[in-house]
Amino acid sequence: MVCSLFRGPLRRYFTLNLYMAMSVLVNAGRYVVFTQHGLMSSEYIYFYYYSDAILTICLYFALMGLYAIVFEELGVGMRLRVFMMLLLIGTTLFSYSVVHQSETRMLTRYIVEISQNLYFVGLILTYVLWAALLKLRESRIRVIQIVLSLGIYFSINAATYALRNAYPNLRFVWGYLPVAAGVFLPIAWIYAFMKFDDEARLAPSRLAAVPR
Amino acid sequence: MMAAVIFVFSVAALMQFFVSYCRSLIAASARRALSSDVQDVIGIRRSASGDDFDRVMQYLYLCPDRREDRNGIKAIGAYFRMLGAVAKVMGRLIPSLRVWTESERSQCAYFAAVALDRRIAHNRDMFAEQMSA
Numbered sequence: 001m002v003c004s005l006f007r008g009p010l011r012r013y014f015t016l017n018l019y020m021a022m023s024v025l026v027n028a029g030r031y032v033v034f035t036q037h038g039l040m041s042s043e044y045i046y047f048y049y050y051s052d053a054i055l056t057i058c059l060y061f062a063l064m065g066l067y068a069i070v071f072e073e074l075g076v077g078m079r080l081r082v083f084m085m086l087l088l089i090g091t092t093l094f095s096y097s098v099v100h101q102s103e104t105r106m107l108t109r110y111i112v113e114i115s116q117n118l119y120f121v122g123l124i125l126t127y128v129l130w131a132a133l134l135k136l137r138e139s140r141i142r143v144i145q146i147v148l149s150l151g152i153y154f155s156i157n158a159a160t161y162a163l164r165n166a167y168p169n170l171r172f173v174w175g176y177l178p179v180a181a182g183v184f185l186p187i188a189w190i191y192a193f194m195k196f197d198d199e200a201r202l203a204p205s206r207l208a209a210v211p212r
Numbered sequence: 213m214m215a216a217v218i219f220v221f222s223v224a225a226l227m228q229f230f231v232s233y234c235r236s237l238i239a240a241s242a243r244r245a246l247s248s249d250v251q252d253v254i255g256i257r258r259s260a261s262g263d264d265f266d267r268v269m270q271y272l273y274l275c276p277d278r279r280e281d282r283n284g285i286k287a288i289g290a291y292f293r294m295l296g297a298v299a300k301v302m303g304r305l306i307p308s309l310r311v312w313t314e315s316e317r318s319q320c321a322y323f324a325a326v327a328l329d330r331r332i333a334h335n336r337d338m339f340a341e342q343m344s345a
Contacts, residue, residue, distance in 0.1 A: 120218050123225055130229070144236050151229035159222035165215040187283055188233075194280065195240075202239045 015065030262317025
């Protein structure tokens with residue numbers, strides 16, 4: 001937030017700042033619950049997963065903001081927002097229906113299921129945005145790096161939750177990866193804001209994994 | 213089944229995002245020319261070879277580091293090692309992939325050389341500031 005305040009237009013990246021502010025609040029809340037109830041308490045575990053779902057929804061808003069920046073010249077921002085909100089509601093209902101059919105410990109299962117699906121839908125949306133960046137030959141380095149780091153974050157978390165769903169015993173793998181991704185995202189955003197100004201550009205053909 | 217599909221797709225997307233992210237870091241420094249001092253020290257003029265990477269990294273570790281560069285260098289180091297592994301495993305089967313990985317590795321070496329150039333310039337500025345104070 002501080003970087004964007006000093007190095008770039010705060011309003012332009014408002015949704016990213018909103019996510020960062022929420023992230024600070026959630027982490028403070030987690031610390032309070034952790035100190036009062038302990039790491040293995042059900043209070044902390046519930047708070048951790050529900051706050052994680054809320055943060056993911058904030059990340060959806062950040063993604064919406066990025067869509068608005070990339071598509072601002074085409075004037076389709078409003079339609080995109082409506083589409084993404086419908087997708088968010090659809091994902092929540094889908095997760096609820098999957099769990100409702102199968103489990104007895106519904107609440108805990110629901111939160112893992114919805115987190116997995118939210119991260120996966122976030123990943124798909126980021127992937128679509130990345131494809132649009134390449135198609136529209138977007139060349140602003142800051143936007144490109146923010147979108148790519150968001151893609152890395154979503155894919156690590158989606159893979160981790162999927163692994164967790166399939167193999168609950170592999171805790172040593174899925175226990176640490178989300179933490180690493182959670183550290184990576186703010187560092188990558190700080191780097192993008194500190195290193196490049198809003199108009200710094202590069203050739204989009206250099207970015208595709210397969211050379212064009 | 214659903215979890216397996218999500219896992220496979222996520223890992224594939226992660227690789228693609230990671231490669232593109234590293235390429236965006238490299239591309240940002242590719243246009244920058246090296247100073248003549250650094251060119252003389254490391255023997256790289258306009259383009260580098262993948263084999264230069266380790267040598268340039270050793271120079272980088274000798275130089276007092278800058279916090280801004282640290283994460284980018286780590287990411288490119290991981291990307292370089294990943295490219296090496298891909299070239300070893302798949303390079304014999306797909307020759308075009310081998311050519312591509314070598315070209316990427318050489319750009320990683322150039323990125324490291326630019327980072328070294330920045331570090332040396334930064335340290336020179338710090339030294340000059342201290343001398344003038």
